[in-house]
Amino acid sequence: MRPKNLRMLIGIILVAAVATFIAFPSSPGIHLNLFGMKINQDYPIHEGLDLKGGIQVLLQADVPATTTVDQSSMQSAEFIVQRRVDALGVSEPLVQLASGNRIIVQLPGIQNPDAAVKTLGDTGLLEFVDAGSTPLQTGTVIDTSQGAPTSGTKPATTQVYTTVMTGKDLQSADVGFDQYGHPLIDFTLTSNGAKKFGDYTTKNVGKYLAISLDKQVIESPVIQQPITDGRGQISGQFTLQQAQDLVIQLRYGSLPIPLKVVDSQEVGPTLGAQAIQQSIVAGIIGLGIVLAFMVLNYRLPGVLADLALLIYAAVTFALFRMIPVTLTLAGIAGFILSIGMAVDANILIFERMKEELRAGRGLHASIEAGFERAWPSIRDSNFSTLITCTILYWFGATFGASIIQGFALTLAIGVIVSLFTAILVTRTFLSVVVDDIGVRKLSLFGLHEPTEVAREGVA
Amino acid sequence: MIDLVARRYLFFLISAIIIIPGLISLIVPPGLQLGVDFTGGTLWEIKFTKPVSADAVQQVLTAHGYPDSTVQTSAGNVVLIRTKEIRPDLPIKGQITSDFQKQFGALTELSFQSVGPAVGGEVWQRSIEAIAIASLGILLYLWWAFRKVPRPYAYGVCAIVALLHDALVVLGIFSILGRIITVQIDSLFVTALLTVIGFSVHDTIVVFDRVRENNIRHFGEPFTQIVNHSLLQTLGRSVTTSLTVIFTLSALVLFGGSSTRMFALALLIGIVSGTYSSIFNASMLLVVWETGEFKRLFSRFSPARAAA
Numbered sequence: 001m002r003p004k005n006l007r008m009l010i011g012i013i014l015v016a017a018v019a020t021f022i023a024f025p026s027s028p029g030i031h032l033n034l035f036g037m038k039i040n041q042d043y044p045i046h047e048g049l050d051l052k053g054g055i056q057v058l059l060q061a062d063v064p065a066t067t068t069v070d071q072s073s074m075q076s077a078e079f080i081v082q083r084r085v086d087a088l089g090v091s092e093p094l095v096q097l098a099s100g101n102r103i104i105v106q107l108p109g110i111q112n113p114d115a116a117v118k119t120l121g122d123t124g125l126l127e128f129v130d131a132g133s134t135p136l137q138t139g140t141v142i143d144t145s146q147g148a149p150t151s152g153t154k155p156a157t158t159q160v161y162t163t164v165m166t167g168k169d170l171q172s173a174d175v176g177f178d179q180y181g182h183p184l185i186d187f188t189l190t191s192n193g194a195k196k197f198g199d200y201t202t203k204n205v206g207k208y209l210a211i212s213l214d215k216q217v218i219e220s221p222v223i224q225q226p227i228t229d230g231r232g233q234i235s236g237q238f239t240l241q242q243a244q245d246l247v248i249q250l251r252y253g254s255l256p257i258p259l260k261v262v263d264s265q266e267v268g269p270t271l272g273a274q275a276i277q278q279s280i281v282a283g284i285i286g287l288g289i290v291l292a293f294m295v296l297n298y299r300l301p302g303v304l305a306d307l308a309l310l311i312y313a314a315v316t317f318a319l320f321r322m323i324p325v326t327l328t329l330a331g332i333a334g335f336i337l338s339i340g341m342a343v344d345a346n347i348l349i350f351e352r353m354k355e356e357l358r359a360g361r362g363l364h365a366s367i368e369a370g371f372e373r374a375w376p377s378i379r380d381s382n383f384s385t386l387i388t389c390t391i392l393y394w395f396g397a398t399f400g401a402s403i404i405q406g407f408a409l410t411l412a413i414g415v416i417v418s419l420f421t422a423i424l425v426t427r428t429f430l431s432v433v434v435d436d437i438g439v440r441k442l443s444l445f446g447l448h449e450p451t452e453v454a455r456e457g458v459a
Numbered sequence: 460m461i462d463l464v465a466r467r468y469l470f471f472l473i474s475a476i477i478i479i480p481g482l483i484s485l486i487v488p489p490g491l492q493l494g495v496d497f498t499g500g501t502l503w504e505i506k507f508t509k510p511v512s513a514d515a516v517q518q519v520l521t522a523h524g525y526p527d528s529t530v531q532t533s534a535g536n537v538v539l540i541r542t543k544e545i546r547p548d549l550p551i552k553g554q555i556t557s558d559f560q561k562q563f564g565a566l567t568e569l570s571f572q573s574v575g576p577a578v579g580g581e582v583w584q585r586s587i588e589a590i591a592i593a594s595l596g597i598l599l600y601l602w603w604a605f606r607k608v609p610r611p612y613a614y615g616v617c618a619i620v621a622l623l624h625d626a627l628v629v630l631g632i633f634s635i636l637g638r639i640i641t642v643q644i645d646s647l648f649v650t651a652l653l654t655v656i657g658f659s660v661h662d663t664i665v666v667f668d669r670v671r672e673n674n675i676r677h678f679g680e681p682f683t684q685i686v687n688h689s690l691l692q693t694l695g696r697s698v699t700t701s702l703t704v705i706f707t708l709s710a711l712v713l714f715g716g717s718s719t720r721m722f723a724l725a726l727l728i729g730i731v732s733g734t735y736s737s738i739f740n741a742s743m744l745l746v747v748w749e750t751g752e753f754k755r756l757f758s759r760f761s762p763a764r765a766a767a
Contacts, residue, residue, distance in 0.1 A: 050718070057547075058578065100581075114547045121548045261548045262575035268568050270506075275716035286710030290703050297699065330647060333711055333719045337654075337726065340707035344700040348665070351696040377668045380604055381661035387596050388657025392650055395589040404650050411654070 001436040008428040016311045022318040043321040046092070048328030048406055049106060051276060053269030054090075055113035056402070059121050061101040062260040069101045073256045078103050081259075083252040084120050103259070106402070113266050115245060121259045123214050124249030126167035128197070131210040135220035138236065142215055149215035161210065164200050166254075169193025173250040175243045176233065183243035184235035185250070194230025202226040211236070213246065279332045286336055287313065290343060298350045300444040304429040305346040305422075312342050312421040316414055325413070331406035338414025341385070345422035348374040354446055363440065367430055371423065378419070385415050464687040467743035474624060474740055481631010484638065491630070492637030494645035495541065495572060497586075499579035503540040504569040510536055511563050519558050523551065531641075537569065544573055586649040590626075593653055594619055597660050604664070608671055613748050618663045621733075621741035625659045626652060628732040629725055647722045655729025658704075662697060662737040669693045670742065682749050686742050694738065701734040 001009075022030070022043055029042035049056055059081070061069045074097060081103055082095040094106035110116050129144055136142065143155040146163045169189050176186040189197055201223050210220040211234055218236035238246065291309065294302035316335065320327060353370030361369065389412035396404030433439050463470075485491065495502045513530040516538055520528045528542035545552050559566055574582075601615040608614065629652060636642045669689040677685055708730065711723035746752075 060575075060577075114552060118548050261546050261573070263578045264547050264571070264573045266547070266568065266571040268570060270567065271569055271718070275718060278714060278716040279711075279719070282710045282714035283707075285714055286707035289706040289710065293703065293706065329716060329719050330650070330722065333715070333723060336707050336711055336715075337704065340704035343703050347700050347703070348696055351699070355692070377665050380664045380668065384597060384600060384660045384664065385657050387600065388593060388653055391589055391593045391596065392653055395585055395649070395653070396646075401646055404646060407650055 001432065005428060005432050005436055008424070009432060012311070012425055012428060016314060019311070019314040019318040022321055023314045041322075043318075043324070045321055046324045046326040047108070047272070048326045048331065048402065049108055049265070050267050050329050050403060051272040051327065052108045053267050053272055054106065054108035054110050055117065055264065055266045056104070056106045057117050057121070057261050057265075058098070058263035059103040059105060059259040060262045062258040069257055074101055074103070077255050077257055077259065080252050080255055081105065081120050084248050087248045087251070088116055088119070090116075102262070109269070112241070115241065117261060117264070119245040119248055121261060122249060123255045123258045124167065125214055125254040126170070126250055127163045127212045127215075128165040129161045129163050129210040129212055130204070131161065131208040131220055133207060135208045135222070136210040136217045138217055138219060140217045142210070142212060142217060144212070144215065155215070164209075165189075165193055165196055167250055168253070169196065170250060171230070173247050175240070175247055178233075178235060182235065183238050183240045184233050185238075185243060185246060187232055187234065187250075189230035189232075191230070194228070197230065197232075198226060198228035202228070213249075275329050276332075279329065279336070283332070283336045283339070287339055290340060294343060294346075297446070298347075299446045300433065300439065301346075301350050301353070301426075301430060301446075304433065305343060305350070305426055307429060308346070308421045308425040309339070309343055311425055312418055313339060315421065316417045319413055319417065320410065323413075325409055326402065326406060327410075328403045328406040330403045331410040334407040334410035335414060338411055338418065342414065342418035342422060345374070345378045345382070345418065346426055348377055349422075349426070350446075357442065357445060363434055363442075363445075367427075367434060371427055375423075378423075382415050382419060386412055389415070461691065462687055463690050463739075464683045464743065464746055467739075467746060470739040470743055474736070478624065478627050478631060481627065481634060484634040485631055489637075491634050492641060492643045494643035494648075495574045495579070496645040497579050497583050499544055499574045499576035501540070501542050501545045501571070501573040503542075503545070503571050505538050505540070505559065506567045506569050507536040507538065507559075507563050508565045509563065511538055513538070515562065516540065516559070519555065519562060523555050523558070544575055546575075547571065547573060582646055586646070589649065589653055590656070593656050594622065597622070597656070601660070601664070601667075605667070605671060608674070610749070613745060614667050617741045617744040617748065618660055618667070620744055621663055621736040622656050622659045624736045624740055625655055625729055625732040629655060629729045632728055633725065642721055648725055651722050651725035651729065654726060655733060658730055659733035659736060662701065662733050663741045665697055665700070666690065666693050666737050666742055667745075670745070683746055686746050690738055690742055697734060697738055701730060704730055 025045070030039050031041075032039045061074065061077075063069060078095060078097050085093045085095050085105065085107070088107065088110065090107045090110050092108055094104065096104045098104050105117075105120060107113065107116055125146070127144055127146060129142065140156045141149055141154065143149065143158070143160045144163045145160060146166065149155055169192060171188045171190045171193070173185055173187045176184050178184055205223050205225060208220055208222050211218050218234060287309075291306045294305050294309075296302070298305065316338070319325070320335075325331065349370045352374045353366050356366035356369045357363070389408045392408035393405050393412075396402065396408065511532070513532050516530045517528060520526070520530070520540065520542060525542040525545070528540055530541075531539040533539065545555070556566075556568075598615045598619055601618055602611050605611040605614045633642060633644065633648070637644070666689060669692055670686055673685045673689050673692075674682075677688070705727065708723050708727040712720055712727055715723060
């Protein structure tokens with residue numbers, strides 16, 4: 001065998017083997033200890049929101065259109081949202097600033113999406129307010145000296161209550177339980193806050209305090225005695241979940257600007273599993289038809305192209321797992337589409353080959369001419385597909401449509417890998433078959449004329 | 460040897476026949492059924508454990524201040540609701556959900572999509588921009604790829620017209636489908652459209668490359684003959700390359716999940732149209748342009764002639 005073919009063949013077999021190993025759904029990953037170098041990769045399949053279930057929201061600064069929001073406020077907001085997201089304990093979350101004073105948040109696999117979004121997007125401004133001589137009802141919306149309530153709520157009265165202390169003065173907040181086992185919030189104050197609170201409570205024993213969160217009253221206890229040790233409790237008939245969510249909001253500070261949800265997509269987990277099944281079936285059927293078609297139309301080269309196509313599928317999917325690319329349903333559709341497109345290069349080459357053979361050229365020369373002459377078309381048309389993918393990626397980026405980006409990415413990777421397999425791999429196979437093994441029968445190449453031709457024929 | 464080029468006006472006619480119904484459907488309101496991606500609003504899919512009537516669901520929504528909602532039922536006690544925006548971070552969504560639970564029993568939320576009006580307008584704008592940029596990018600690329608040919612812009616423009624043809628075919632068919640089975644246009648549809656544009660050019664380039672090659676090889680022959688030759692030579696591979704893609708897409712449409720079905724269908728229609736337009740539109744237009752028939756066609760209607 002020609003040395004070049006041997007090297008290429010070994011390389012291809014190695015790549016194919018590794019790719020298949022990684023691509024296989026239940027692959028254990030690569031865990032090796034090579035000459036002291038440890039490789040410990042699991043290569044899990046990253047499922048997108050529409051497969052795993054979860055929620056994606058676009059949070060936007062909730063300010064009147066005329067107010068400008070500066071970047072540093074958005075950045076601290078993003079930072080706080082990120083910390084809150086981390087506290088939710090979701091695997092592979094995403095928090096990202098987007099243009100137009102927006103934050104993209106993705107929470108794959110979350111159990112209570114609506115409550116989670118509320119936890120993230122609520123300003124979380126805790127206020128200790130002077131309620132005067134009567135307690136305020138829980139749930140009342142009030143206007144405080146720190147500012148009025150934001151969109152969606154109106155204060156119950158026109159009275160503006162004085163804020164004594166805010167969540168900024170909290171040193172820590174934790175979930176605790178009272179003697180009946182009801183959840184409450186234990187908090188400690190900073191030394192500054194402790195002094196402020198101590199002074200106020202000393203002067204106002206017997207009066208009512210109102211504790212509000214985002215302008216809504218949680219509870220309104222009476223000040224029984226001065227509180228100078230800087231510790232306290234907020235008990236407001238919380239469920240455990242509510243107490244935990246509140247602690248998350250308090251712990252990292254309140255948002256510098258209010259946020260509202262302007263776009264939200266939630267997918268329940270049940271749709272995903274079914275859709276994956278159907279996509280796999282569709283993919284296998286599609287692949288099968290293409291494989292059969294290639295053999296029927298191009299005989300021997302078709303078989304070789306089919307082998308190259310299978311290697312293509314394995315390599316591409318292995319790349320998805322390795323990079324990793326987050327797989328969405330549209331992304332899987334892109335992958336299946338690219339399987340149909342991957343053979344295009346081969347078809348162009350083979351049709352060119354048939355033309356050359358019919359014109360009387362020798363087998364080896366026809367193969368060479370096929371690859372050479374078809375290359376400009378292959379290059380140009382795949383390039384235009386890549387341009388389209390770039391535009392699609394940008395199109396999806398602006399409104400956080402990761403589904404569109406997933407499609408663009410899988411298609412682009414597919415196109416690039418297909419260039420490699422269609423040309424390099426098929427060419428090697430053909431060379432091995434013709435030059436090394438010495439196959440000559442033209443009928444195997446799809447022609448019906450005289451069955452044999454010299455190896456270096458007349459041009 | 461078949462002379463395809465001689466029949467070019469026949470193929471223009473066929474294209475017109477395919478496009479015109481769709482065009483009419485697009486112009487007559489409501490044209491396209493736009494999804495919440497573009498109009499803003501909420502799309503909510505809920506699975507109940509018992510059969511539920513659309514009217515009953517409608518009443519609950521009206522009671523909460525959403526009188527203009529559409530409710531569809533489908534197999535498996537699934538209800539699809541479309542309303543104005545219901546923000547998930549405000550209490551209203553929880554209130555509606557608990558009302559549903561009280562009246563209709565246990566439910567699972569299959570999907571919930573809510574788009575604010577501002578974002579909807581942006582998606583629309585972005586879609587138009589993306590399509591414009593894609594077309595411009597392709598035009599520029601073709602201009603560069605065919606720069607050594609006399610009048611390279613001819614190739615570019617003809618490719619763009621073929622591309623517009625494909626876009627109109629897909630849009631037209633989906634407009635008609637929107638009337639019959641209420642298929643909605645969403646951002647995924649725009650994705651399919653952009654992909655179709657990319658693919659349409661992919662195919663046109665294969666044909667044009669051959670025209671360019673033959674133009675050099677058979678220099679001196681009449682252009683109509685060169686194009687005809689090229690078409691017959693590339694017919695095989697144009698159709699074949701499209702066939703493999705059509706196979707995989709058909710499998711997706713028939714066996715794939717419901718959420719990608721319309722997406723795959725748009726791609727399928729677009730690619731079939733793209734193959735047709737590369738052979739029977741783009742090349743024919745090129746002939747009409749290069750042989751000056753274009754100018755002659757227009758001179759028939761020019762005022763100078765009329766005055767003569």
